[in-house]
Amino acid sequence: MGRRPPCSKDGLNRGAWSSHEDKILADYVKVHGEGKWTDLPKRAGLKRCGKSCRLRWLNYLRPGIKRGNISHEEEDLIIRLHKLLGNRWSLIAGRLPGRTDNEIKNYWNTKLGKEVKAIPEPFNGEKVLQSKPKERKAAASLKAKAPIELGKQSHPVIRPKAVRCTQVYIPPHRDDHKMADQNLEPHSNEHALESILEDVDPSKFFVDFDVEKLLSELYDDDFLQVCMDEPREDNSGVRGLDGRSMMLSPWSEISRHFHGAMPEEWRIGDGLQPNLAP
């Protein structure tokens, strides 16, 4: 028996959803919950395939969907997460509460992707002709946002399974005077991860990740190479291991990895987890 087609096209509605269909779907999911998408249309009385129902619910009807313009902070986060994760839209969306993978993917493909491509050499390693003022502006904007080379995969791409963000880290207010007393520069890279380590229970911060799996994926050849690299003269590279054992704990190893490879981007901000502010 062969694999049956995902959606039988006979007699099913296609294209844009009507408000009536939306109401039926929303009411049904509210009562019966998500899941069982294949059987849902029949049980709910919708002439749609299950996949279409699932998509409509997740991208449009689901409570908490944030609609409207993507803010500057969100845009910045998308760019940095994309640099880290690649086209893992669901994973990126998981770090942006209220945003869907489809929305972020569209936003990237229509705006950010073009802007990144418009960045001149040596920032993206591509030959780009900046003949239009608009392109120059976009490139300049991204250049300012890019502490490290955009478009180049500077670090190993982490490929954990995509999960939705269930907890948002909102850091406690930090007293700038207290920071001054401690000679801590507000929002310094050095301080950023220390903030996480001090303020966050690692088990909560990584609640959405399968840490063991994440680590197993980090421990590939590239990651080991990154860990073994000697520090560079300009201090832009990865720090050495100081002779310490590689495997301390999942949390310490992740933090040590990011501390070495990612501190230029990782900052703590309001309501985002983590906020990769410029």
Added chain:
DNA sequence: AAAGTGCTCAACCGCCGGAAT
């Protein structure tokens, strides 16, 4: 005002991994 062009974004498609049988 009309035609052409570009942009946005909801929806579709095909593939894949994991669970169930």
Added chain:
DNA sequence: GATTCCGGCGGTTGAGCACTT
């Protein structure tokens, strides 16, 4: 272990709208 089913993902499409000529 093999097969089937289901949900999830990323890539792509195309209708509708906005802007330009």
